[in-house]
Amino acid sequence: MIDPFVVRLDLEEGILTPLPERVVRRLSDLRGLVYDEELLARELARGDPIIYEVRKLAIPQKQGQLFVNVTFLKAGKIGKEYYFTKGHFHINEKAAEVYLGLRGQGVLLLRRGTDTRVIEMDRGTLIYIPPGWGHRTINVSQETLVFLSVYPADAGHNYERVRSEGMGLRVFATAKGKGYEIVNS
């Protein structure tokens, strides 16, 4: 049992106060997920920077409870491939998810079987991810992408399925270096 509680969410910057638990993902966490693994290995020889960070309210992991996170996905590329979150399917195939863009410019990739979708994210995009759709977020801008997410606390995360099957699509910088292109991969 937890008590009702309130925190402050800065609707411009996405900062939660007080600062809750943080889960940090580094470049090395993208091993097995990037387009160019050799390039990734070379970059890792120089360092292992943070790629994204998820700040998570403390909620019991039980059916009916709701996890509430704010994700900060940094701007950057591995070669031409824009930084992205690992992506996952929910283990609980009934569990949906809601995203609310707060800052920056991104792309949400969705996959269900052979069906893929691309949804642009920016401040004020409210996205509904129905049950069964794997999802990954990509930052296609020069600033940090920040979004709020809410999902059933019993959703669970299956990362391995994305690692083995991929998301079907990748997001690259264009040859000109501005904007992005979606590529089957």
Next chain:
Amino acid sequence: MIDPFVVRLDLEEGILTPLPERVVRRLSDLRGLVYDEELLARELARGDPIIYEVRKLAIPQKQGQLFVNVTFLKAGKIGKEYYFTKGHFHINEKAAEVYLGLRGQGVLLLRRGTDTRVIEMDRGTLIYIPPGWGHRTINVSQETLVFLSVYPADAGHNYERVRSEGMGLRVFATAKGKGYEIVNS
């Protein structure tokens, strides 16, 4: 089954685009809930204004899905009692709810058995309502109170329990007419 979808949420005003289904609650919907029922009856003889409106994304009412609403609660009073939402308990006693204040100044009343809580709401307050807590929102300002809410689609609404048991507390304007006071009732 529904497809992934995106709508736009104006993070300043709370407007959803495109405009989704709207549920409108009028003064007459507060019969049996207000402190002064005789005064309510006299006011209803003059008209039945809208008190609040809930804009609801179209989501299947199934376990694992998430309802996403934006509520617009108008400023006003019935005598000294500030306008409020009917309030409800979830029928599904496991179902939590998340509130995010977007605009205005309000109070969230929570009740579980004889335990009551008061949480102030304004822009950027992110409130977690754990399972089992009845909840009602009160607008204590001169402008519309706007907030986003997310909750399990199988939560269900028990309004009758609030009608029969009350929320334990009421929110009145102070004698000076500014600010508010919380009263056992």
